[in-house]
Amino acid sequence: MTARRKPGSLQATIRFVQEEESFVVRPAEPRDDAAIAVLVVEGFLDKFRPIFRSRMERSVKIMERWVDLEHSLGGVRSLVIENPDSAEVAASVGIRISSSDDDALARGLWKTLSSSLGFFHASWAVTLLSYPRYSAFSSEAYVERLVVDHYYRRQGMAQALLDRAESLARESGKATVGLHVSGRNLPALRLYEAYGYKEKSRQRSLLTGYFLGVRDWLYLQKEL
Numbered sequence: 001m002t003a004r005r006k007p008g009s010l011q012a013t014i015r016f017v018q019e020e021e022s023f024v025v026r027p028a029e030p031r032d033d034a035a036i037a038v039l040v041v042e043g044f045l046d047k048f049r050p051i052f053r054s055r056m057e058r059s060v061k062i063m064e065r066w067v068d069l070e071h072s073l074g075g076v077r078s079l080v081i082e083n084p085d086s087a088e089v090a091a092s093v094g095i096r097i098s099s100s101d102d103d104a105l106a107r108g109l110w111k112t113l114s115s116s117l118g119f120f121h122a123s124w125a126v127t128l129l130s131y132p133r134y135s136a137f138s139s140e141a142y143v144e145r146l147v148v149d150h151y152y153r154r155q156g157m158a159q160a161l162l163d164r165a166e167s168l169a170r171e172s173g174k175a176t177v178g179l180h181v182s183g184r185n186l187p188a189l190r191l192y193e194a195y196g197y198k199e200k201s202r203q204r205s206l207l208t209g210y211f212l213g214v215r216d217w218l219y220l221q222k223e224l
């Protein structure tokens with residue numbers, strides 16, 4: 001697989017030259033949390049804007065804390081792909097493979113949201129962020145927040161991350177991988193279909209339909 005180089009500011013006016021260069025998936029480290037947060041907020045702007053509204057500038061810090069909590073309490077590991085030149089994180093995914101302390105996770109997230117946004121806005125954010133709902137079970141690994149920087153899309157990075165996530169799931173003895181995707185996210189639906197994920201159920205929410213423009217949340221699953 002190959003990764004294009006992202007032009008730096010000095011090269012901004014120079015026609016971009018594609019170069020053949022391999023990219024590698026590696027486990028995320030704590031120093032990657034901030035970069036993962038930026039990728040996630042940018043990749044899901046259509047969802048985060050209506051949630052954070054006038055406090056959008058606080059969303060990256062909140063997401064960074066959220067990723068940190070997921071790693072420490074949520075049984076989630078993250079994988080990243082780096083641009084080999086700049087060490088910039090170009091893509092990332094989280095995979096839940098161990099049991100999680102859901103109460104502590106919810107308390108930590110609430111503390112972060114309420115201290116950043118205030119009680120009322122935090123309650124609003126939690127309500128919308130609680131979709132789609134998922135109850136983890138021990139034989140399944142759960143993939144979340146798969147995102148590739150706009151610049152690096154259609155180069156196979158999402159496939160490479162899914163490959164590695166599925167390997168981790170197999171090594172951990174899981175029988176299936178599950179994930180949610182919004183019914184109107186066609187690029188992601190195409191990716192998952194091409195990769196053998198099948199729809200198992202769907203949740204419908206008028207609330208997220210109205211405020212986020214996402215009425216249907218599809219639960220997809222792949223047998224390993």
Ligand SMILES: CC(C)(COP(=O)(O)OP(=O)(O)OC[C@H]1O[C@@H](n2cnc3c(N)ncnc32)[C@H](O)[C@@H]1OP(=O)(O)O)[C@@H](O)C(=O)NCCC(=O)NCCS
Nearest residue numbers: 043146147148153154155156157158159181187188190191
């Ligand atoms: C969805 C997303 C992760 C795909 O990342 P990507 O690295 O561009 O995907 P890949 O290059 O690995 O694509 C693999 C296959 O998925 C399908 N696919 C990916 N993007 C597509 C698009 N925009 N339109 C149609 N099919 C697409 C294609 O079948 C593609 O194979 P091909 O390029 O040989 O045709 C990326 O668009 C993204 O980050 N979107 C925003 C965040 C998001 O929606 N994440 C999914 C959450 S459930």
